[in-house]
Amino acid sequence: MVIVTKTDATEADVNAVVKRIEGAGLKAQVSVGERHTVIGVIGDKTVLGDIPIESMSGVDRTMPITAPFKLASREFRNEPTVIAVNDTKIGGRQVPVIAGPCAVESTEQIVTIAQQVKSAGASFIRGGAFKPRTGPYSFQGYGEEALKMLEAAKAETGLGIVTEVMTPHEVELVGEYTDMFQLGTRNMTNFYLLREVGRANKPVILKRGMSATIEEWLLAAEYILAEGNPDVILCERGIRTFETHTRNTLDLNAVPVIHELSHLPIVVDPSHGTGIRSLVCDMTKASVAAGADGLLLEVHHDPDHSMTGDGAQSLFPDQFETLMRELKPIAIAVGREM
């Protein structure tokens, strides 16, 4: 950490800061500039984390030097983390696909879609059993009943299950059915939930909060890792910006950034990242080209009768099948395979 003083800071102010740093067992290095004095702090920054240096007299601001996440960082582990689920590896050469409807609506629906996405090459079936909805009057999912429908789809197709868990006390229940937990954008800062899945024994797909910086996202991953669960998969799903034509702004920059900062795999969800069916295929191709380690796609065989408004961003099964074929040469071009 670097501490910058105000132009009118006194020597006593600087000394007080230095004393505080040294009191925490760290080393301080003072550079006197023309207007500002800069105090460098050397040692384990986490010790300083909760000391409100910025509140001290004469201090203008502090600037972090090292990233505040550790277990998630490339510095902690330089090799990419590869997560094996059933026969699929996430984070390796393959780019696995998780596909399915927004919500599980019936056994027939989820089995039908599972068969279709399986035959097109998907590795996982996704579908919401517990649905986070902006308003209380919207369909909130069929809960455990829906988990059983997913189980039926898995039995039928062999696809792994991905489904969302929304609150700590349902982690156990959802864990009985799912192969990977999904944590939604609205729960990226639900810290109790992060901790609870951190204690579970299954991979976790952690969606980026809709206004989370990449650093905050990695800190959310750190909550899970710190509890002992090493299998965190980040999911870029679009961020909130001023643009209103699309539902979200898909931030593909995040893909190479995460690959630089972290060893964790990152998958992309172009369905939520655009919110518009006609944009999904182009943005899926862009995701693979940017280096995504996997894809999350909404597919529905009858989106006009889906039970959530998200039908408008779901691909039809035949679109999905065509897309899967078109992705292959792009994956190969970037050293991957579908």
Added chain:
Amino acid sequence: MVIVTKTDATEADVNAVVKRIEGAGLKAQVSVGERHTVIGVIGDKTVLGDIPIESMSGVDRTMPITAPFKLASREFRNEPTVIAVNDTKIGGRQVPVIAGPCAVESTEQIVTIAQQVKSAGASFIRGGAFKPRTGPYSFQGYGEEALKMLEAAKAETGLGIVTEVMTPHEVELVGEYTDMFQLGTRNMTNFYLLREVGRANKPVILKRGMSATIEEWLLAAEYILAEGNPDVILCERGIRTFETHTRNTLDLNAVPVIHELSHLPIVVDPSHGTGIRSLVCDMTKASVAAGADGLLLEVHHDPDHSMTGDGAQSLFPDQFETLMRELKPIAIAVGREM
């Protein structure tokens, strides 16, 4: 709701949409324009909520006409909601003040600050027992022990208690101590928590999510109201924008907007809304002038030794006292009193 068709929509497309609307028991009114056909939907829109009209063939987009929240709306209840807690009324002529440190650190600390803010005119002591922190290595609060310290401060001063609850299963515990629940910005979309405090028998201060639109915020309030708890107080605490000089951008526009759209009271938190001590007093004055129904302010007698980084935005007790005095004529000028 108004449905706009694509320019190449066929008559069959329009008829299918109309049939769908009528099938839901609503009335459709078709206007054929030069390029687009517009279909107005008349009746209870919530019936339509989960029908994915946008997914239907020939549909370009849908545009809501009525707000998706009901119980929170001015249309549902035209009179402002006034919430009485102990001897204080929130939403009436008075502008009550909730003050205290970011986190409860010791009995001595919280009692000292409670006495200071009480003598300056505050009605509630605030302080975090359970702290939502961006990273797992930061101080997370003393939990129930801290609740007991708040109780001691209340016993000593008579101030009501405001403290945050972070997860559904702690609502009961926190409710044994607090006079008002606080729901933090990171939990505005923690829907299980919203529901749980909706079933509790205490007022809830609902902070705006850092990237929540006003409509989404009112929908979060709707979750609480829909469970039967009518005592929701909204709290503007700054939103996330591109500006980096301040920690957040305090959106005071939200104050008169909420007063137009809703009967619920709105309080303002200029401490988080700026993140910088030297800006807090000016923005507190602005909040009262904008019509805030209350204030949430961080005050610490020794911020340099506070246990969270938020010391940098805490007022010193003497600043707080001066501020309280300076607010009086502004409150009077806008027809209120401190």
Added chain:
Amino acid sequence: MVIVTKTDATEADVNAVVKRIEGAGLKAQVSVGERHTVIGVIGDKTVLGDIPIESMSGVDRTMPITAPFKLASREFRNEPTVIAVNDTKIGGRQVPVIAGPCAVESTEQIVTIAQQVKSAGASFIRGGAFKPRTGPYSFQGYGEEALKMLEAAKAETGLGIVTEVMTPHEVELVGEYTDMFQLGTRNMTNFYLLREVGRANKPVILKRGMSATIEEWLLAAEYILAEGNPDVILCERGIRTFETHTRNTLDLNAVPVIHELSHLPIVVDPSHGTGIRSLVCDMTKASVAAGADGLLLEVHHDPDHSMTGDGAQSLFPDQFETLMRELKPIAIAVGREM
């Protein structure tokens, strides 16, 4: 400036950076941390401005210590700049008001409004002669003809004139009529225009770009100051955020921030800052309470027949008059007067 190296930077990398700094006549101070080496640069940072340090091998990033603006900074001039125009002082104890319609539409219109706002206490009449419009098919202003109408309004009322200039070659023409130039939000980065008004001999109201940081805004002011015109008045008019209910998010935090960083006066435009008539009065009060040095308000006696869409945010003359009265006690409460 502080330079942070990558964790894998070599000693040779660090030496090359140091050599580069010293080659520019500056001093480098190296602190070797556990993971990163930090190199502090001492001396006149502007020398470094165009050296792409971040491009050098082993460099992770650079962090500025001193603000990149000089003439606009408090460090350059500690006393607030007070700008006298006719009999009005901007930046002193008084909070002058600039009021009028979005666009000048006729002599009758502008004279009528000028008389009304004058009698309510305004010091300047504003009105667009040259209008920046998002699309080419909207009314673009009556140009010089409108300037003459403003002149007539001035002759009739004695009010000073404020009107916008949009391009360098019209600075001279507009300058023949106006008492203060206005530079609009869409022209904050029109650097030729900034320079041209910097060479003119009249005060300039510089509106904040709709997505400009405070630092960029002060750098735009610096362009004007650097050409020799010391009379720059900053104008906060709302920024672009994700919120869609209001036209813009009025960033009142900017008022105390500018007062800390700069000696230049700052006025606020709550009309554009909200875009909704019913919000303007509350936000004007908030602006004065936050410490605004002046106000820019849209007033129209017949907004339903105004020639731009901005009628929806214009106050009626009687609302303006009431507002002016209601502002007085707030101004006094913050040590100012209307």
Added chain:
Amino acid sequence: MVIVTKTDATEADVNAVVKRIEGAGLKAQVSVGERHTVIGVIGDKTVLGDIPIESMSGVDRTMPITAPFKLASREFRNEPTVIAVNDTKIGGRQVPVIAGPCAVESTEQIVTIAQQVKSAGASFIRGGAFKPRTGPYSFQGYGEEALKMLEAAKAETGLGIVTEVMTPHEVELVGEYTDMFQLGTRNMTNFYLLREVGRANKPVILKRGMSATIEEWLLAAEYILAEGNPDVILCERGIRTFETHTRNTLDLNAVPVIHELSHLPIVVDPSHGTGIRSLVCDMTKASVAAGADGLLLEVHHDPDHSMTGDGAQSLFPDQFETLMRELKPIAIAVGREM
């Protein structure tokens, strides 16, 4: 346009609005809902553009149905616009590349880089002669001298020239040298400049404003088209969001969106869209996969000694060459060629 009334609007209010619409020669269609009355307007909406309907009594808000741009729209022209410059076609099957340094620094520099990018497959050399800089103390470009250096590079390599024009009165001068004008992000709303290049006889690359919506961007294009210049190429270069790790957030969603809304070609600038050299290649691949009609890339043979800070986002010539090779299969996979 659809007009929504307030819940308390009277019949007289509705009648006044209808009368106003009919007075403008348009047709009004009234739907009385349970809470709101909706008035549809049929006819040429541009007639209504400047009538401040929202200001009228009883009106809550207006909602546009048709896009406000015409000449730029797919509805005006359904076939993609293909722009031929020298031997290169932009908007067709080929994905041409414009490459070069941020600023032209010397004849040797620009000729060297031109030769390198030419041999790697670029079609145009880019380089700034007039540089828009955030602050007045940064290097502002060598002006006409630099234009001559570009001419030398063209003579040497046969590459077309792309360079920025910043102000109307330099359009003629720059036009004597350049093959395509570039309008920078800071000038997207410089309406005089848009008009001036609209009267020139050369293609214009119009960069998206850093906080411009797609609709505003197309309206800026409309300014150029409306003056008679049909050859507008849109350029996505990243937008401003809350994310601070990258310089901008590259909004690749804009590529398929523009292809849906407009017939104009869209190129992508991953150099500014990321601001970080190590991210550029991945994001260039993503751009091609998303359907970009061309690329704008910064390349510098000696970025450590470049004269602007943008060296940090410039590719080295060998990186550029490798990238050009790696793009080929991706282009083919999406039905294009490099």
